[in-house]
Amino acid sequence: MNIRKLIAEQIVILDGALGTEAQKRGLPAGVCPERWLVDHPRLQREIHAEYCKAGAHAVYTPTFGANRVKLGHWGEKKASRINAQLAAASRKAVPKGVAVAGDIGPTGDFVEPFGELGFEEAVRIFKEQVRGLADAGVDLCVIETMMDIQEARAALLAVKEETDLFTLVTMTFEQDGRTLNGTDPVSALVTLQSLGADAVGCNCSTGPEDMVKIIARMKPYATVPLVAKPNAGMPVIKKGEAVFGMTPQDFARSGKALVKKGVNLIGGCCGTTPAHIRALRGALVRRKPVAPVREAVNAVSSARRTVEFRPERITIIGECINPTGKKSLQSALKKGDFSPVRELARAQAEAGADLLDVNAGMPGIDQRRVLLRIIDLLSVGFSQPLSIDSHNKEVVEGALRKYPGRALLNSVSAEPNALKELLPVAARYGAMIIGLPIGEKGIPSTSRQRQTNARKILRAAKKYGMTKKDILFDGLAMAVSSDPKSGQETLDFLEWCRHEFAGLSVIGLSNISFGLPMRRWLNASFLALAKARGLTAAIANPAHAEIRHVRAAVDLFSSGDMGKFLEIGLAAQGLETEQGSSEETAEQKVYRAVLQGDRDGIVSRIREALKQGAVPLDLVDRFMTPAMNEVGARFEKKEYFLPQLIVSAETMKHGFEFLKPKLRTERAAGQVKTVVILATVKGDIHDIGKNIVALMLQNHGFSVVDLGKDVSTGRILKEIARHDEPVVGLSALMTTTMVNMGEVIERAEKEKVSCRFVLGGAVVTREYARSLGAEYARDGVEAVKVVRRLSGKKA
Template identity: 50%
Template sequence: MGKVSFRDFIKNNIVILDGATGTELQKRGMPLGVSPEKWALENPKILMDIQKSYIQAGSNVVYTCTFGGNRLKLAEFGLEDKVVEINRELAKISKEAAGDSAYVAGDISATGQFIEPFGDMPFEEAVEIYKEQVKGLLDGGVDLFIIETMVDIQEARAALIAVKESCNLPVCVSMTFDESKRTLTGTDPITALITLQSLGADVVGCNCSTGPEDMIEVIKEMKAYAKVPLLAKPNAGLPRLVNGKTEFDMDALEFSSYVKDLVEAGVNLLGGCCGTSPLYIEKIKENAKNLKPKAPCPKKVSCVTSARKTVFSGFDEPVIVVGERINPTGKKKLQEELKEGKKSEIRRFAFEQVEKGADILDVNVGMPGIDEKKTMVETLQFLSTIVEAPLCIDSSSYEVIEAALRVYPGRAIINSISAEKKKIEKLLPIAAKYGAMFILLPLNDEGVPEASQERCKIIEYVYKRALEYCFEKEDIIVDGLVMTVSSDQNAALETLKVIEWCRNEFGIGSILGLSNVSFGLPERNWINTAFLSMAIGRGLTMAIANPSSEILMSIKMACDVLMVKDKNSAKYIEKFGGKKSTKEKAVEKAEEKPHLSTLDKIYNAVLTGDRENIKELIDAAIKEGNEPSKIVDDYLIPAITKVGDLYDKREYFLPQLIQSAQTMKEAFGIVEPLLIKGDRKENKKCVVLATVKGDIHDIGKNIVGLMLRNYGFKVIDLGKDVMSEKIVETAKRENAHIIGLSALMTTTMVEMREVVKLAKKEGVKAKIMIGGAVVDSDYAKEIGADGYSEDAYAAVKLAEKLSAF
């Protein structure tokens, strides 16, 4: 099935997907703790019966039973050398079951590890892991691909690139959002949509974690900017334990009652996730029978994203400021650090510019004596973990730009593409492949035309070439290319004519590098600011500038008000009304200033996740005579507590939480031996952690363990798929204060009750807390556990509370 036929297939009809597969396999005898892929291969008739049941119920598409069919997941069962074979054979079984009655989607999901920059797995390794699985599915004859239940936008990108580089079949990508409408790593629905559809996904959507009611809101947010069809596969409400079995609180009739609302919100493809069965699909089919999907009608705005934030620019949007400071030109200290592989100056410039109002950060690391490609990739990955601002990739090297775009966990903007023959031929395909926006520079091989009319002709030429790669005007920002007025008095006026033409005649956004206009003149800030206000009046949508210029930023915000780009003057009032958000205050406090004491800098290092400098700061504090206990009690612990507060308020997300936790771990590793030498009594409370029997998911548990260690707990991590006897035996032997249990599957959550029962029978005094996507506080009470935590930081607070008794 090609992309065209797939799009025709879903254009005028609601496409019905299948429901849950794992629970259906277990209903038919699959035991806990085995590889679903291996068991399905050994019992092909059962798998075929399930898929035929879904097709008879109304599914137009069935998923292959390859959810955990990647190398890392299969390795947990000693099957890592059979990836291609397992995926191929399972795809063949699905094809046989579907016949001519339904399409077969090759099912791909998470590896269980975080990808750089949010984790340790190299990005290219993740791509290769997925390519291996894709090969098997292609050999088995799948019609399309579905990348599902993704909690990390970077892992979703890796899987999408793997499919796109392996074949030309349609590919759908489905993220998992919690009740706050964020993924585990902090991506919101709009950011996920824009990133993935720009990268080439044919369908984008959401599945798992929530029921249909919450998913309606996610789809609504996506629909406003969607150029592609949208997919939804909700859970059947919340899981409950009834007579020792997991059941969901929403029956098929109630579940299907949301079909109309989901379609009105913008869904094109609809199915079920956890807790659903062929009966649910049958009811979906009935309720969708007379419904038609809404055609895409995305807002005409330019969108650039990071992993956690989207920045919009357009004629009705506030003028976007692109911070220009991360550039080694004229910055000796930054040049030295880039040669040494350090990041302190980059961190400082990033925080400083974001605090002062930069919406996007331009990143240029080009200088002699370094590997620019390696440095650019490392810099982008570093910045992606510490700031939310999207990034602009600024380099004259095609290789550097492509390497950067490949690993950037969002939709970047390229600075820049001109009409120069080599540039346009090399960079347009690269920008198109990775879905990047780009700045259009109106110059050609003959140089920069002085007259605005000639620049406009170049703009039209580059745009026509960009159309060949399916770019739209919203994907391009035109640089007016201002030259210095000190050498040409008419330079600013010619540039303003280009800006006005872009706005009024061509209908495309524009950008200016403000500092060029005043080069060679005294008191340059006045010239830059005056020129900015004139350009905004002509239709400028973005500006490359130094946001530390208070007058420039103030005039920019005033212009936004006067040009009716700042609705109700909200941003102006927020800026000048004296109120700041918690996050802004935290970032402001984190800014490195000469008058800060070494101890304050230690606090800031933990707050901002500055692992690079924490050792030097701790050593300096000790040399200054500060007691190790004072460093821990008055600075390290308050800092990590503040990080937790920001995480609680959803102002920090998992990447920042992990960065700060790792910085805390490194700091404590230096201070702890000194505490022992100083005869400080160790009184660590012991926590035994485990993912229960039959469950092979442990990424959440691992994060909980990291956080608990950094809050002073002694953690014994027993791993995943752990028998209840081993958990209780370890808790008794270690005299544990707490047992922490994790489960991510509805079929394994029942094992938590078995641990609670056994612990009470054996007289274990440890308090028991539980966590995982499928459980909640009601379930904790139901099985007799002492508490439930919804995330890693909540687990720390709960552990502190429980261990106090």
């Protein structure tokens, strides 16, 4: 059967669930399903026959769990052989014209960098399975129910490296539209189709309705046919029992919606039966398939995000993870310390980098090993796709093979060796590349010569199946300090690339200003000029505000993205307004420091106020305490959230501590502070809330005795006895430890200890506190109010 031809002509019907059909025919619980079917070939034949009769164009071999890892749980060892036996039985069972799809499911283990299973080991495991399936003569391979994109990649590479078979890959998505490991449908598609999958889609997951949304998201990026194999809805409880609720007719109706959104191959997963497939076939028999809409996709992906290079935007590739000229990074990498890499990635990601460039080119390290470690680290911790910055074939091959997405290779020049060595590697792993128009004679000085080299790169790339959309052509921004005309040549190249050549372009932005003052402004200005001439992407430091702001402005003018601009613009404006007006008095600045939580600035603000004649007590009573009260009010109105409350409280505390020696002389000698004893009760070790309450009370002038967490009743009572009518604050997080509050209160009553109790904590309620004759405080702000009331102070 010619599967490609069939897909082009009609909607291809796949089979439905096999496991449940086998259970109906006697597959018992607690046995290896694959071994059981090897021993019961007649039943396997029956199931396939039913699906063929129902109208399936292809049936899956019952080899979903026939990999070494899963078979190993049952004590089975010969994965290849079992696959060959089951696939041969499938082959025998189906009539001519029905394809046999060799089914490959997950191992159940996650593949590095997301799990413990080594990537190459995963490839080897799948190869054993593929060899068995191929030996038995399957027509195509199916990799299904994948939740780890890296495992899907390993399986796909295994098939591609062992056979030339047409390969479908389907992932399984949660209701939030991502796989369990966080991969979204578009990233899965971009990664897998670029790596060589012949069709991509989803199976199992949820019911067909949710799958419609997944297919709708994939279709605009698909260069390959799309597949859907949904469950018969989600299990629902009917008369106290769980059942798959979708009838064959409903299932077929949903199938139409999936086809409308662009599905080319469709079947059923859990809960579906031959009746569902028959209904599906009936409903879709005359439907015309929607062919893939794109020939190529100018996008890169990580495991959790896709970035498309769009002409109306500037895509920023963060340049900072590069040891060149960075002594501290070099020294850290030599010691195997990767924390600076994480920090650089975080800073760039926070500043809006779309991609992160990674370079480990420095002497004294194993470049390949270090780069792979960096890739693992960033693939797990960050969603930005990576740009692999190396010209070393071994390093590039290792990185592209391991990277769990579609990477950008930075870069391939027009030199014959580079084209010969790097292009096939990039093509094998489906990477996009930066085409560096540098030839054998070095860096061309004119735009025209660069154009010739760009064409040469494209010609060579096409030989490996790549397209113009797979390449970003580098405008070669050079230092204008050594050649003032070089900027113009770069701009001319960018214009040619965009408007005549219809290609995508990139520049290494910071080169332009090398050796000159005001570098950031030069870079930002050149970025704006380059964009006007057609630039697609820039390798730059997004943490520089000038770059960020120019980019936001350019994006606004060229794409009208007002939302994004306002987000950046208002944050920048906010920073300016937070500086305050110049007409503020020194005391007002102290007030604002507490209100805005300026921990580092409060002491200098107070010093300034004192220098201008402010009275310490006055500062506290008229400015700092009212500011803290305002913070409390904003917290209660939910205008402030917890970190704001705490930072303001910490600011107040810093200020208070600085003023303390001066306040002692001013406060009335006889003034006695109310003592508040705080404790998290016995058995409970969760005390963050209690600590916040302590900070708030201290700021409001109460004398706090914090006994800590997991405090016994005896210890609390002993402390109460040491003070004159203290207020006692008790906290608990769990229902099981909450009861210990009652024990404390009961014993206090019994021993006639004089005090008042305030209770709080996640599970404690006002009613519960009242039932124990105690007060309740929901949070630090309310605790201050309650303690003030109890101690007779004004709230």
